[in-house]
Amino acid sequence: MVDLKYIEKNFEEAASKLAKKGVDKHLLEELKELFAQKKEAQRAFEAKRAEQKALSKEFGIYKAQGKDINELKEKLDNLKKEIATLEEDAKVIEAKLYEKALLIPNFPDDIVPEGKDENDNVEIKRVLEPRAFDFEPKEHWELAQMNNWIDFERGVKLAKSRFALLNPPAAKLERALINFFLDFNEKNGFEQMWVPVLNNSKMLLGTGQLPKFQDDLFKVEGEDLYLIPTAEVALTNIYNDEILEKEKLPLLLTAYTPCFRKEAGSAGRDTRGIMRQHQFDKVEMVAITTPEQSDEVFEKMVENASNILSALGLPHRLVELCGGDLGFSAARTIDLEVWLPGQKRYREISSVSNTRDFQARRAKIRYKDGKKNRFVHTLNGSALAVGRTLIAIMENYQNKDGSITIPEVLKPYLQNRL
RNA sequence: GGACAGGUGGGUGAGUGGCUGAAACCACACCCCUGCUAAGGGUGCGUGUCCGAAAGGGCACCGAGGGUUCGAAUCCCUCCCUGUCCGCCA
Numbered sequence: 001m002v003d004l005k006y007i008e009k010n011f012e013e014a015a016s017k018l019a020k021k022g023v024d025k026h027l028l029e030e031l032k033e034l035f036a037q038k039k040e041a042q043r044a045f046e047a048k049r050a051e052q053k054a055l056s057k058e059f060g061i062y063k064a065q066g067k068d069i070n071e072l073k074e075k076l077d078n079l080k081k082e083i084a085t086l087e088e089d090a091k092v093i094e095a096k097l098y099e100k101a102l103l104i105p106n107f108p109d110d111i112v113p114e115g116k117d118e119n120d121n122v123e124i125k126r127v128l129e130p131r132a133f134d135f136e137p138k139e140h141w142e143l144a145q146m147n148n149w150i151d152f153e154r155g156v157k158l159a160k161s162r163f164a165l166l167n168p169p170a171a172k173l174e175r176a177l178i179n180f181f182l183d184f185n186e187k188n189g190f191e192q193m194w195v196p197v198l199n200n201s202k203m204l205l206g207t208g209q210l211p212k213f214q215d216d217l218f219k220v221e222g223e224d225l226y227l228i229p230t231a232e233v234a235l236t237n238i239y240n241d242e243i244l245e246k247e248k249l250p251l252l253l254t255a256y257t258p259c260f261r262k263e264a265g266s267a268g269r270d271t272r273g274i275m276r277q278h279q280f281d282k283v284e285m286v287a288i289t290t291p292e293q294s295d296e297v298f299e300k301m302v303e304n305a306s307n308i309l310s311a312l313g314l315p316h317r318l319v320e321l322c323g324g325d326l327g328f329s330a331a332r333t334i335d336l337e338v339w340l341p342g343q344k345r346y347r348e349i350s351s352v353s354n355t356r357d358f359q360a361r362r363a364k365i366r367y368k369d370g371k372k373n374r375f376v377h378t379l380n381g382s383a384l385a386v387g388r389t390l391i392a393i394m395e396n397y398q399n400k401d402g403s404i405t406i407p408e409v410l411k412p413y414l415q416n417r418l
Numbered sequence: 419g420g421a422c423a424g425g426u427g428g429g430u431g432a433g434u435g436g437c438u439g440a441a442a443c444c445a446c447a448c449c450c451c452u453g454c455u456a457a458g459g460g461u462g463c464g465u466g467u468c469c470g471a472a473a474g475g476g477c478a479c480c481g482a483g484g485g486u487u488c489g490a491a492u493c494c495c496u497c498c499c500u501g502u503c504c505g506c507c508a
Contacts, residue, residue: 039467039468042467042468042477043468043469043476043477045477046467046468046476046477046478047476047477049476049477049478050476050477052488052489053477053489055488055489056436056488056489057436057437057489058488059436059488059489060436060437060488060489061436063436063488064436069488072488073488075488076488076489077488079488080487080488224498243464243465364465364466366465373465373466
């Protein structure tokens with residue numbers, strides 16, 4: 001959640017920052033006004049409440065002394081009614097305030113370029129030269145069919161569109177990739193976790209998926225449980241409503257989970273193949289840091305994801321997202337896009353974000369800094385999206401006859417055989 | 419899923435209507451004493467929010483939400499969770 005006090009004190013600055021993300025200034029004005037109202041209502045209520053408490057105490061003393069309490073009681077009865085109204089008012093305003101505040105996206109960092117969509121993102125650098133083909137490279141869905149790696153029809157039969165199933169060679173490769181990623185992350189300091197893939201609404205609110213993006217989530221009927229769209233939700237919320245010791249930071253975590261997304265609003269996009277599925281595997285990194293540590297950890301996470309791609313021999317580029325393309329919770333994001341020779345373009349395979357204290361405020365994740373409790377910074381990034389890595393391997397390692405060469409680094413994970 | 423028992427501060431745990439935001443002990447921090455593997459004493463030590471430069475003060479929070487009452491951690495209702503036993507089961 002955005003810092004309301006910051007908006008109150010630095011309104012113009014806050015407004016110009018959020019303009020980068022396309023947030024209307026009027027929304028902020030409304031918020032500021034509500035915040036002022038909330039404080040006023042709170043003050044009014046608390047003053048009366050203090051009065052009531054004092055008189056009630058007297059009431060007890062009077063009674064003990066056998067004094068007449070009728071007059072006092074009448075006074076308190078009236079106060080009670082007055083307070084009930086004041087309290088109700090304060091509650092209503094507060095609820096309204098938070099309802100609105102929870103819909104305001106995070107402030108982008110100053111470094112974030114202006115822009116309205118992905119076309120305005122800024123390429124930072126390219127890593128590894130795309131391979132030169134002496135034949136026309138095919139797209140992954142074609143290769144998948146030629147090699148019988150992916151069964152799209154039966155995936156749909158089992159569930160619905162945008163579900164697929166992997167046949168023996170691809171299924172093994174999928175798991176090899178998961179293990180390879182987890183090991184790679186672990187070697188670079190990320191603790192390997194295992195988490196529930198169903199999380200409750202409080203957690204989804206903590207990382208920013210709720211309340212605004214409810215339509216993107218699969219919800220369990222009759223339960224306060226959602227299938228997580230990313231392990232970021234579970235990993236970050238491990239520390240929901242906790243106060244951490246400064247010495248324990250930064251916490252670097254990694255986990256593999258399947259991820260579930262409704263992909264509402266992306267009808268017609270990437271309908272062929274497994275680029276955009278309702279269920280996909282991903283190995284995620286999450287970091288919990290002090291504000292001072294978060295920039296350095298951010299770089300480390302980007303580097304780690306990039307190094308994995310390099311280890312797999314996959315050409316890729318780093319892209320700094322512009323304000324308009326930045327996610328709701330992110331202050332800054334660098335996407336890693338892998339080269340897909342079949343599609344002849346770079347496609348997102350990892351996204352590393354620093355949310356600064358935005359999620360920490362929502363999820364109430366703090367750390368002790370001396371006597372004070374401060375909000376941590378939370379960061380997340382894929383390392384990597386597994387299904388998309390499978391695509392990248394298929395397209396980059398394809399041979400003229402449609403067969404696919406397995407990258408050397410994965411062979412140990414396949415017991416040297418498919 | 420059924421039955422019973424519970425949910426209090428970092429932990430253990432007291433507290434059945436006002437003197438309790440909460441005893442005591444442990445843990446932790448600092449100080450004093452002592453002097454070596456027996457320790458003792460003192461002080462501090464929840465979270466959030468509002469006012470304040472600060473000191474300090476107000477309000478809220480004893481699983482969550484309602485209710486009764488002048489007044490609730492304490493009484494009532496609903497829900498959630500935990501434990502134990504039974505059932506079921508990877």
